Amino acid sequence: xxxxxxxxxxxxxxxxxxxxxxxxxxxxxxxxxxxxxxxxxxxxxxxxxxxxxxxxxxxxxxxxxxxxxxxxxxxxxxxxxxxxxxxxxxxxxxxxxxxxxxxxxxxxxxxxxxxxxxxxxxxxxxxxxxxxxxxxxxxxxxxxxxxxxxxxxxxxxxxxxxxxxxxxxxxxxxxxxxxxxxxxxxxxxxxxxxxxxxxxxxxxxxxxxxxxxxxxxxxxxxxxxxxxxxxxxxxxxxxxxxxxxxxxxxxxxxxxxxxx
Numbered sequence: 001x002x003x004x005x006x007x008x009x010x011x012x013x014x015x016x017x018x019x020x021x022x023x024x025x026x027x028x029x030x031x032x033x034x035x036x037x038x039x040x041x042x043x044x045x046x047x048x049x050x051x052x053x054x055x056x057x058x059x060x061x062x063x064x065x066x067x068x069x070x071x072x073x074x075x076x077x078x079x080x081x082x083x084x085x086x087x088x089x090x091x092x093x094x095x096x097x098x099x100x101x102x103x104x105x106x107x108x109x110x111x112x113x114x115x116x117x118x119x120x121x122x123x124x125x126x127x128x129x130x131x132x133x134x135x136x137x138x139x140x141x142x143x144x145x146x147x148x149x150x151x152x153x154x155x156x157x158x159x160x161x162x163x164x165x166x167x168x169x170x171x172x173x174x175x176x177x178x179x180x181x182x183x184x185x186x187x188x189x190x191x192x193x194x195x196x197x198x199x200x201x202x203x204x205x206x207x208x209x210x211x212x213x214x215x216x217x218x219x220x221x222x223x224x225x226x227x228x229x230x231x232x233x234x235x236x237x238x239x240x241x242x243x244x245x246x247x248x249x250x251x252x253x254x255x256x257x258x259x260x
Contacts, residue, residue, distance in 0.1 A: 003066040005098035006215060007089065008208040009109045010185070010200050011055035012192045013037060017119075018054065031193060052108070053115040057082050058192055060089050061204035063212040064098070070240045072209055074201040083120030086113060090124035093142075097126060099149065100142060103168045103211045106152040153214055172210045175217055178255025181206045182248065202248040209252070213237065 013034040018024065024033055038048035061074045075088040092098070102109055117124060131138025140147045145160075158164035173179040182203045183191060191200055213234070220230040238256070241249045 003064065003096050003098040004101060004212075004215070005092060005096070006063040006065075006101040006208050006212045007105065007109065008061050008102070008204050008211060009057050009112060010059040010061075010188050010204045011057050011112060012189045013050055014054045014056040017056070034189065052111045053119075055112045055116075057085055057112065057116055058188075058197065059201045059204045060085050061201065061208045062089075062092070063208050064092075065212065066098075070236050072205055072212075072240075074205055078197045078201065082116060083122060086117050086120060087122045089113065090117070090122060090127055093124065094126040097149075099151070101151050101153065101211065101215045103214065104152065104154045104165075105150065106145070106155050110150070151215070153211065153218060157218070168207070168210055168214065172214060173257075175214065176257030177210055177213045178206070178252050179210060181252055181255060202246070206248060206252050209237065209241070 015030040015033050018033050018037050019026075022036075024036070028036075037050060037054070041050055042048045059074055060076075061072070064071045076085045080088075093100075116122075125133070127142050129137045130141045130143055137149075140149050142150045154165050154168070157166065169180040169184070180203070182199060188200055188203075191197075216225065216230055216233050216237075219225040220227065225233065238253060241253055
């Protein structure tokens with residue numbers, strides 16, 4: 001079994017960056033600075049979704065699946081700086097060169113990681129290799145859109161048509177999986193302001209498990225897993241989560257549809 005790394009990030013407005021880029025009253029609170037940026041963005045685009053380079057990463061969660069089993073965790077510690085979190089992510093790629101899997105990773109997570117890694121001076125040579133070091137990466141690397149070393153499930157299932165994209169939460173629930181639990185992306189910034197970083201990390205972890213389960217479903221559809229192999233893999237995930245003591249995993253397991 002090739003190693004698979006499923007990843008997801010959670011972000012908040014880069015308030016320090018917004019202050020640096022704009023003529024902002026130093027007395028304004030972080031919340032007020034972010035609201036100014038949201039308002040400007042809404043006026044320009046109709047949405048308060050900030051540009052990728054102004055998204056500060058506060059959590060990175062991963063599922064790692066290989067011959068050793070199934071593991072899920074958030075990288076680093078809750079109080080780690082952004083640069084350390086990002087470096088931890090790329091260190092995993094540096095060491096194992098796994099198959100990356102995401103849901104909208106090509107449209108959001110990876111561009112954010114690129115910009116924020118650039119800001120913090122993070123080193124990621126293995127990730128950026130397109131054949132200069134490892135010849136195999138010339139023909140299959142993480143960067144080229146139609147190469148398979150990174151599979152963005154949302155993009156692939158929509159046949160690269162943004163209008164056909166489906167939300168992870170809805171599709172996971174339609175497939176009998178728990179879907180989002182605890183919060184959604186719009187609630188991350190308020191939760192962060194309230195100091196609820198553990199809740200954000202828990203939410204990110206459940207989302208990355210949703211993505212892995214959807215990847216298993218995709219592998220069944222494309223024929224890389226037989227029906228018995230798929231059922232066995234879902235059982236492995238459930239068994240691994242059942243051994244975890246954290247309450248959010250018990251809630252997550254309770255969200256499974258029996259027909260999944």
